[in-house]
Amino acid sequence: MAKITNYISDAFTELKDNVTWPEWAEVQRLTIIVAVFSVIFALITFGVDRGFEILVAKVYSFLKN
Template identity: 50%
Template sequence: MAGLVNYIAESYNELKNHVTWTPWAEAQRLTLIVIVFSVIFSLVIWGIDTAFSNVIEYYFTLVKS
């Protein structure tokens, strides 16, 4: 149990004193960029999926006739 407490204490000390954190304004800007690109990427994937779905549906209506 002492090993776990020591590990947590050392981890906290490392995070507090030795890690360089991104400034808050830059973190917000980068988060916004990730959100925008995620939405754009998901819309592109949705569009491609819809197009392929329509093509496959059209193909099966031709084969069925």
């Protein structure tokens, strides 16, 4: 149990003393960039999926007749 406690204590010390944390403004800016690109990627994925749905429906309709 002492090893786990020591590991957790060392991890917190490492995070507190040795990690360079970004400024709050940079965190906000990067969060907005990630959110915008996530929405764009979701819309592109939706468009491709919808396109394939229409294509498969047309092929199925063509083969059915």
